Amino acid sequence: MRAVLQRVSRAKVTIDGAVSGEIGKGFLILLGVAPEDTAEEALYLARKCVGLRVFTDENDKMNLSLADVGGKILAVSQFTLYADCRKGKRPNFIGAAKGGQAQELYDYFVSCCRGLGIETQTGEFGADMQVELLNDGPVTILMDTDELMRKK
Numbered sequence: 001m002r003a004v005l006q007r008v009s010r011a012k013v014t015i016d017g018a019v020s021g022e023i024g025k026g027f028l029i030l031l032g033v034a035p036e037d038t039a040e041e042a043l044y045l046a047r048k049c050v051g052l053r054v055f056t057d058e059n060d061k062m063n064l065s066l067a068d069v070g071g072k073i074l075a076v077s078q079f080t081l082y083a084d085c086r087k088g089k090r091p092n093f094i095g096a097a098k099g100g101q102a103q104e105l106y107d108y109f110v111s112c113c114r115g116l117g118i119e120t121q122t123g124e125f126g127a128d129m130q131v132e133l134l135n136d137g138p139v140t141i142l143m144d145t146d147e148l149m150r151k152k
Contacts, residue, residue: 032081
């Protein structure tokens, strides 16, 4: 699984002009799923995201987690995180999981974040979404379970 995590002051996702999910302080997480990904990886990644200490403390050090600051998550499915741009100018997405498996693991990731005590809003899997955010810092972190869990 791949996640692009952005520390935000606010973020929202709209579909056909209607707000699907909206948060204040927290993380916007764009989440991609590969065919070989598992529920174990989704849980691991959720724990990693929720526990990440990238909010500043009283000494202006990145030392606080979502729970410490009362932050929330806006999780958005993002199959394009598995774009392969090595050949030509049009990316292919063969490295992304197909809809059913991807949605199942995306939904499980969201439920894991909620189970860890973090309010989690979502977009709509497979929908054409517009995502707005105010990146705080900016802080943007790329995580890949292949690297985090040393699968490769």
